[in-house]
Amino acid sequence: MTTMVRKLVLLGTGLIGGSFALALKRMRQVEHVVGVGRNMANLERALDLGVIDSASHDAASAVQDADLVLIATPVGQMGPLMQAIAPRLAPDCLVTDAGSTKGDVVALFRQYLNDHLAQCVPGHPIAGSDLSGAAAARYGLYEGRRVVLTPLPETAPEAVARLEALWRLCGAEVYRMAPAQHDSIFAAVSHVPHLLAFSYMNALLERQNVANCLDFAATGFRDFTRIAGSHPDMWRDIALANNRPILDDLRANVAQLQALIAMIEQGDADALTGFIERASRARTAWEARDKEKQ
């Protein structure tokens, strides 16, 4: 029996890449997994846990003979990695990534892998977690999760179909869209909520009685601010990479807040009821649909 993947190389051996490798291993669809990373302790843990079969510090030599490369590092590290692997890629080696923004990653593919675009399929598995590192990798992470692929006009349809089949084997639902559409959607439902949560925490920290306030913060606060604990470097990169849709949405949020401030200043009960009802109804409807899906 032949497997769908002979040699998978993970550039970045953490939760996202590691869980992809584990899912393919369980389905017996990969012969050999190489983990590449800078943190030796993390790579050793990945070896111990059977997430990878061998480890390397050198992306360029690791990708030799590979038929699938998954770049699962922060977006800021992707350019140099693409540049390093470009001369060593076999012509049929599919290259994909797991970045949370796609417009900027597509630009990197064009800049560094311009001769290889037929085999390049930018992607974004929607499986965020507070956890990171190879130790967090697990079977089943992608079960029922969504993966968005944003193929280039140059990408060979067979390459997209092959990657789609692999993500389906991991249990994911696969969607295709243009990079700009992806970035607009995720600015709205992921990037901006994170930035609002950071802003809220910083406003709170400006209060003189902040310690007292935090003492009485309860479950509403906990859920609302959970994403404010996210990784600073990753979110700085996202804010800069996806700046245009994010700026539009942040400005729209400021406008809504200014309208709300005016309603409260004027004591306009009807306007306030309408404002809150609109939001509450939409959130409740979303939750009902979301539960149906599960």
Add this chain to the structure above:
Amino acid sequence: MTTMVRKLVLLGTGLIGGSFALALKRMRQVEHVVGVGRNMANLERALDLGVIDSASHDAASAVQDADLVLIATPVGQMGPLMQAIAPRLAPDCLVTDAGSTKGDVVALFRQYLNDHLAQCVPGHPIAGSDLSGAAAARYGLYEGRRVVLTPLPETAPEAVARLEALWRLCGAEVYRMAPAQHDSIFAAVSHVPHLLAFSYMNALLERQNVANCLDFAATGFRDFTRIAGSHPDMWRDIALANNRPILDDLRANVAQLQALIAMIEQGDADALTGFIERASRARTAWEARDKEKQ
């Protein structure tokens, strides 16, 4: 053996009042509980579940001979209820409430129960839930939760001590503070997060591709917006009742967002890192302390 409460009257027989009654019943510290409300089906369910021992539509007659009255309705209904019960209260009957704002409720106590202030102890049990109604009432709701009491200068120390003892029997930690301090703290950690979540939902609803966006909303969105599904009337009342601290905090949030917008516009990576790190560090530290407490 005598119980601490002979006759408890719940003005509003829902999650908050019902769970208080259940906790005192389990501790055998209440002889008789009367539930008052406008919704007959809800009162019947409360009787069936043993949350209350008798039901009434008439607050004034219900409070006769009572030694404890808990007003656990939306704040907007409290004034008329206080006015109705004022002539019928026994001199030693303790009156408390469960409103989420305290400055406005204190003003209602002064307006309607001015001759009874020695036995009035405004309070706020911090035990919000998406659930409501008598059917949601449960033993143990207040186990490990916080209750803030904001006694008046006129309140008899014995009345405060008695109510404090009752809440402790329910498993709650009891704090005392001035109404303005309470309202400032809860504007910061509860009211403003709700209003930010409503605003965010409304900004999202203005997008042309809102349906598409909501299709890809995942766990970060779910947690961040959970409180946006809250009850419109209750939150309109809170926004109006606690307008001053809320307006200060909303303006502080707008200022933070404007600073963030400028950092992204200027592509200022260092400023962005600092902004996100400050928020992330504070949120992570809060979570660590919060887990220790549990």
